[in-house]
Amino acid sequence: MSTDITPGTEATPGTETRQHTPTSTRATHTAPNFWASVWLVATREIISRLRSKAFLISTGILLLIAVGSVVAGGLMSANPSTTQVAVVGSAGAVVGESAGLTMVSADDVAAAEALVRDGTVEAAVVPSDSLLGVSVIALDSPPSSVMNALSVSPTVELLEPAEQGGFLVYIVALGFGLVFFMSALTFGSTIAQSVVEEKQTRVVEILMSAIPVRALLAGKVVGNSIMALGQIVAIALLVGIGMAVTGQRVLLADLGPAIGWFAVFFAFGFVMIAALFAATASMVSRQEDVGSTTAPVTYLVMIPYFLVIFFNDNPVVMAIMSYVPFSAPVGMPVRIFLGSAEWWEPVLALVILAVTTAGVIVLGSRIYRNSLLRMGGRVTIKQALRG
Amino acid sequence: MLEIRDINKHYGTHQVLTNVSFSVGAGRMTGFVGANGAGKTTSMRIILGVLSPDSGSVLLDGQPLSDGDRRRFGYMPEERGLYPKMKVAEQLVYLARLHGLTTIAAKRNASDLLERLGLGERANDLVEALSLGNQQRAQIAAALVHDPEFLVLDEPFSGLDPIAVEVVLTVLKERAAAGAPVLFSSHQLDLVERLCDDLVIIAAGEIRANGSRERLRDQFSTPRFEIHTDADAGWIRGVTGITVIDFDGGEAVFEADSDAASQQVLREALTRGAVHSFGHLRPSLSTIFKEVVQ
Numbered sequence: 016m017s018t019d020i021t022p023g024t025e026a027t028p029g030t031e032t033r034q035h036t037p038t039s040t041r042a043t044h045t046a047p048n049f050w051a052s053v054w055l056v057a058t059r060e061i062i063s064r065l066r067s068k069a070f071l072i073s074t075g076i077l078l079l080i081a082v083g084s085v086v087a088g089g090l091m092s093a094n095p096s097t098t099q100v101a102v103v104g105s106a107g108a109v110v111g112e113s114a115g116l117t118m119v120s121a122d123d124v125a126a127a128e129a130l131v132r133d134g135t136v137e138a139a140v141v142p143s144d145s146l147l148g149v150s151v152i153a154l155d156s157p158p159s160s161v162m163n164a165l166s167v168s169p170t171v172e173l174l175e176p177a178e179q180g181g182f183l184v185y186i187v188a189l190g191f192g193l194v195f196f197m198s199a200l201t202f203g204s205t206i207a208q209s210v211v212e213e214k215q216t217r218v219v220e221i222l223m224s225a226i227p228v229r230a231l232l233a234g235k236v237v238g239n240s241i242m243a244l245g246q247i248v249a250i251a252l253l254v255g256i257g258m259a260v261t262g263q264r265v266l267l268a269d270l271g272p273a274i275g276w277f278a279v280f281f282a283f284g285f286v287m288i289a290a291l292f293a294a295t296a297s298m299v300s301r302q303e304d305v306g307s308t309t310a311p312v313t314y315l316v317m318i319p320y321f322l323v324i325f326f327n328d329n330p331v332v333m334a335i336m337s338y339v340p341f342s343a344p345v346g347m348p349v350r351i352f353l354g355s356a357e358w359w360e361p362v363l364a365l366v367i368l369a370v371t372t373a374g375v376i377v378l379g380s381r382i383y384r385n386s387l388l389r390m391g392g393r394v395t396i397k398q399a400l401r402g
Numbered sequence: 403m404l405e406i407r408d409i410n411k412h413y414g415t416h417q418v419l420t421n422v423s424f425s426v427g428a429g430r431m432t433g434f435v436g437a438n439g440a441g442k443t444t445s446m447r448i449i450l451g452v453l454s455p456d457s458g459s460v461l462l463d464g465q466p467l468s469d470g471d472r473r474r475f476g477y478m479p480e481e482r483g484l485y486p487k488m489k490v491a492e493q494l495v496y497l498a499r500l501h502g503l504t505t506i507a508a509k510r511n512a513s514d515l516l517e518r519l520g521l522g523e524r525a526n527d528l529v530e531a532l533s534l535g536n537q538q539r540a541q542i543a544a545a546l547v548h549d550p551e552f553l554v555l556d557e558p559f560s561g562l563d564p565i566a567v568e569v570v571l572t573v574l575k576e577r578a579a580a581g582a583p584v585l586f587s588s589h590q591l592d593l594v595e596r597l598c599d600d601l602v603i604i605a606a607g608e609i610r611a612n613g614s615r616e617r618l619r620d621q622f623s624t625p626r627f628e629i630h631t632d633a634d635a636g637w638i639r640g641v642t643g644i645t646v647i648d649f650d651g652g653e654a655v656f657e658a659d660s661d662a663a664s665q666q667v668l669r670e671a672l673t674r675g676a677v678h679s680f681g682h683l684r685p686s687l688s689t690i691f692k693e694v695v696q
Contacts, residue, residue, distance in 0.1 A: 052500060055496070055499055056500075059496055063487070063488070212485070213485075216483040216484065216485065216486055217479065217481040217482060217483030218483045218484050218485055219483075220452060220477075220479040220481060221477065221479060221483075221484075221497065221544060221545075222500065223450075223451075223452045224450040224451065224452050224472065224475065224477040224479070225472075225473060225497065225500040225501050226469075226473075226500050227469055388447070388452065388453065390481070
């Protein structure tokens, strides 16, 4: 996961044999282990999060939205909407062959017009002398659904058929974008607050004297990543179960791999975001300043969300997004869902993301370490990097 | 023994510590005194590994101090603080575990210490719900909960009520008696003078004086004596090699050119009447401090 956080560079248990002045009642100090410290810090982060009412409520709302959207999607696909048209006389024969139209019989053209005017029907199809033998009457604009239903189109053969429809792609892209954006922001700002809390209350100096700074940072990142990933997995499971229950199994089969990859990309992407939040937050000493110092990271999280909303039907933008580390957790799963990614593409994107994450951790822990004891004003990037 | 060797540290263009070297002997209470900004906190942070020095090293029994060794230190930073939204006992257990204790040992130590500090009933309160005095006690508990074998305390007595001061004093003495090196800084020079075996005086990032309290007092003492007799002591002015500094009835303070001259005064005084006290006047710590830091 990282090149910086490796147990081997820390005090190894073997160096712990020196005893200074052992006294009989003294509790034994076990050999310090880097990952044991990380786990202690992570556990504290998780427990304090689980005890926060605000966290529990916001998680509940997020899960409800996820389940709600699946159920709503199921209901909509179960009741395809039909358009009502009034038909007069022989026109019924033409309309009768068209899917998606429901006929309402009218006695004559005037009666049909009346139905159009009072909104009972979308349009009226009446016999006429024209080439088709019928004409369409509508209120204020050409009724596209009726026109489409009555039109005769040539057979189209697609050489590379898209696997998913446009609207569904939009919803799925929006879903990945939203979940990434919400989770990364929620848990990222949680890390930021936790870092500044330790700095503001000065408890950080005691922590630094007990464990390596990197263990402290890693513990925060690990703890919050577990929480974030747990939330993502819960959402994924609920969406999967929801789809299975509401009879959207076909969609589930298409969406399953994309959701799986999303979870994997999210795990790495979030660690990177978390390290950035921790590093930038460590540069200030008061909760009031967290917002401004972490703003650049917040933008990084928001950009993929907006890109995926506006460009989910643009293959070039999506292809770039799926490789850029900050947007890959959203871009690549969407492309997998679209079926436009080769099998090796997610693997390559994941490697790029993992390497970037490792680099960000190295940089972030440097900033973090150099900033923690600088109280008062905001630490500049230059100071934080130079130490 | 804890040795600090040739430590240098700068922030930007400001040299904070210059070739700082001193040692804290096993079982010795060492007082670390200096004005604000002299470099005490920076030195202590470097000992604890919270800061890295530009150069120099910290040795424990001749070997470089490792992260593992540092876990056996009890450290009270000058800037106090605990997690406000964590329960007192839980927080102590957490800190003890970070220092490498097992959960069982951590819980036992935390509850023992809280009882001893009179916080037993507040163990399950949030830190932010405690009064300031009780928060200070919780802070002491945080420095001691892992049964440290070495103590480095930055201004441990500032802001403490008298009862808490006594508790801290007892613990410091206990640890020193058990053979642990104890280093603490304080602005209360009288307290340091009373408690310390050794002294380290720092000014402007340099160690100005360093050694056992008695040796320092000898080193900085002038050949000045005080005598208290029944009879009027005016005659002392007439003794050769003696300069009287202060004189009031039977009491006098004088400087002697030689030991023989001062002994001559004592012999003469005895022939004139009862001598209640006679002694070499040695400077107080605050006198030494003023002299050294100038």
